[in-house]
Amino acid sequence: MNVLVIDDHPLFIDGVSLVLKQLANNVEVFKATSIQEALTLLESQSDFDLILLDLSLPGMDGFSFLQRFSAAEFCIPVVVVSAEEQLSLIRRALKANVMGFVPKSLCASDMLFAFKSVLEGNQFLPDRITQMLTRTTDPAVSFELPPHAQHAGISTKQYAVLVLIAKGYSNQTIAKQLNRTEHTVKSHTAALFQILGVSNRTECVEVARKRGLINNL
Incomplete structure (x- = not known):
């Protein structure tokens, strides 16, 4: 190694x-x-x-x-x-x-x-940094599903996860922000990877931006 x-x-x-x-x-x-x-x-x-x-x-x-x-x-x-x-x-x-x-x-x-x-x-x-990030997460973030994301086969819950991935949040922070379990966040992330044809977070954000799914983030 x-x-x-x-x-x-x-x-x-x-x-x-x-x-x-x-x-x-x-x-x-x-x-x-x-x-x-x-x-x-x-x-x-x-x-x-x-x-x-x-x-x-x-x-x-x-x-x-x-x-x-x-x-x-x-x-x-x-x-x-x-x-x-x-x-x-x-x-x-x-x-x-x-x-x-x-x-x-x-x-x-x-x-x-x-x-x-x-x-x-x-x-x-x-944990303490995750907690600080969660407390100060931008309340103005919009999770409204745009039509082109819906046409791509992305659900409302998956899109919310995508938005927070693009903002750089960890699974733990996303789970707390969306009031979900980390397991659920990981499941939505895996589904996003499959829909977008990628294998990691970096590729996920890059492809989503190229396809106009998260232009303003």
């Missing part, structure tokens, strides 16, 4: 490397202290199973990386690991389709759980 850690703090890199080594017996940790170094590394080796990204880096920041990463169409889960926990940054990262946001203040066991969860295909947010 290959993991790329993009961070400019050697002490953190050493610490998180010890956590990552607990994921499997064959974990190899690659380190990049700048966005340019990370992009250069990805050009020569793209078989990473996971990328950990700090948002605050010298030169280009983490969001610059996410933009270039998305344009290059890599299929590698990215987890933001940051000392900054402003909701505006978290929302922006989630809209960039990262698979998790892990505060650097988390203990090693919680970080390990987060990384395992993402590698299993789940999006991870700590």
Whole structure:
């Protein structure tokens, strides 16, 4: 298993490397202290199973990386690991389709759980951040089903899930916002993937936008 850690703090890199080594017996940790170094590394080796990204880096920041990463169409889960926990940054990262946001203040066991969860295909947010996002979710979001979405075979409940996926919310946050179980949200998400012919959240949002289903998000 290959993991790329993009961070400019050697002490953190050493610490998180010890956590990552607990994921499997064959974990190899690659380190990049700048966005340019990370992009250069990805050009020569793209078989990473996971990328950990700090948002605050010298030169280009983490969001610059996410933009270039998305344009290059890599299929590698990215987890933001940051000392900054402003909701505006978290929302922006989630809209960039990262698979998790892990505060650097988390203990090693919680970080390990987060990384395992993402590698299993789940999006991870700590409970307290999920609760903050839920309390501050934009009340003006419209879940009204447009005619072209209905013609595509998307139900009203599925469309509500699609809207919140496009806003970058995790399954847990969507479930709380819509007063549904996470299992129900996952079922609606799977149905959306099938309808739109995609296999992950990033593709789902991209295809939905191309088809004009969520133009204003």
